[in-house]
Amino acid sequence: MDGFLLTEDGEIYRGKIIGSRNASFGETVFTTSMGGYTESITDPSYAGQILVFSFPLIGNYGVSWSHRESDNVWVRGIVASEVYETPLNRYTKSNLEDFLRMAKVPGLVNVDTRKLIRRIREKGTLLGVIYPGDPASSISEAREMIEAMHHPMKDPLFKETAAREIRFLKGNGDLRIALIDFGVKNGILENLLSIGDVTLVPYHMRVLPDEFDAFVISNGPGDPAHEALNDVIQYIKTIKKPLLGICLGHQILARIFGAKVYKMKFGHRGVNHPVRYGERFFITTHNHGYAVSRDVPETIIVNQYDINDGTVEGFIHKELPVMTVQYHPEARPGTHDTRFIFREFERMVKDYEGS
Numbered sequence: 505m506d507g508f509l510l511t512e513d514g515e516i517y518r519g520k521i522i523g524s525r526n527a528s529f530g531e532t533v534f535t536t537s538m539g540g541y542t543e544s545i546t547d548p549s550y551a552g553q554i555l556v557f558s559f560p561l562i563g564n565y566g567v568s569w570s571h572r573e574s575d576n577v578w579v580r581g582i583v584a585s586e587v588y589e590t591p592l593n594r595y596t597k598s599n600l601e602d603f604l605r606m607a608k609v610p611g612l613v614n615v616d617t618r619k620l621i622r623r624i625r626e627k628g629t630l631l632g633v634i635y636p637g638d639p640a641s642s643i644s645e646a647r648e649m650i651e652a653m654h655h656p657m658k659d660p661l662f663k664e665t666a667a668r669e670i671r672f673l674k675g676n677g678d679l680r681i682a683l684i685d686f687g688v689k690n691g692i693l694e695n696l697l698s699i700g701d702v703t704l705v706p707y708h709m710r711v712l713p714d715e716f717d718a719f720v721i722s723n724g725p726g727d728p729a730h731e732a733l734n735d736v737i738q739y740i741k742t743i744k745k746p747l748l749g750i751c752l753g754h755q756i757l758a759r760i761f762g763a764k765v766y767k768m769k770f771g772h773r774g775v776n777h778p779v780r781y782g783e784r785f786f787i788t789t790h791n792h793g794y795a796v797s798r799d800v801p802e803t804i805i806v807n808q809y810d811i812n813d814g815t816v817e818g819f820i821h822k823e824l825p826v827m828t829v830q831y832h833p834e835a836r837p838g839t840h841d842t843r844f845i846f847r848e849f850e851r852m853v854k855d856y857e858g859s
Contacts (some may be wrong), residue, residue, distance in 0.1 A: 512631040519615040523604025530554040530580035533634035536774030540837020542571040548665035548687030551725035552656030554581040563600035566591025573689040577607035619839035661725040662686040683714040686724025691836035718746040721753025728755035746825035754828035764797040775838035778811040788831040788836030
């Protein structure tokens, strides 16, 4: 079935519809990852977005349930140059098109993704709608859809992705960790369970800090300056325990300590972003459209930054047991270079307890 992507600047990108046949609206962003499409489309941080894959071929190894980062497909649509229909993997459960169809999410393939991504890099992230049919007969309906909808980032998207109830998860370490959840990835949760028991706490619920050794502020979608975060920010300010912020959690902690956050032109999304951490360099996995300003208060020490553009990728507090990372240290998909972050967090917590 023919279809097209219409972006807010009026550009039309023709292709073929796969997956669900419904129209879908979102913020159009791109990832430079060569693989890991299952992890990407099930990453809650992509909620509200249409994801464009820069790599020319995806779908060649199918979809494995073990690769999912959550129980849902959170992207509102995907755009790709080519999707392989018959997976070259005997262990796969389904192909990508069937997986999208089951999730009621549309995809658009046979698209000139290079042209589209260059446009996003030039103009910044663009609102877009994937629409089934020929543009000649459907363009007016697609335009009406874009004009009628407001920007997804104005919504508190983390309300959709956060857990609905408090859950206790038994881990393999000594720590008692409370995870304030905005849409945590399975990979982050698994790495935390390797250092202790984890109590998953939806961001709008409260637990007593004294019952835990440390708190983690999770990743999640949306604007870190959204007013719907004000209550949980006030709660986090009362916590006198070691803190680790990841992605959205990094931005929230930055706001708490007086730093500013801003929306990036087209963000960082991919598994090949070089980050400097002290005198070491790591390849890291990114998925963020917002960042922390480099002009931070004196109480914050920026100890990690992106080599390509200088974006703040992590900080520590001068006086408090607080550490953050903007990237995804579990790296699913991606290299495992930065999984040591969880061990650094464990050491920080134990040093705090022993002081």
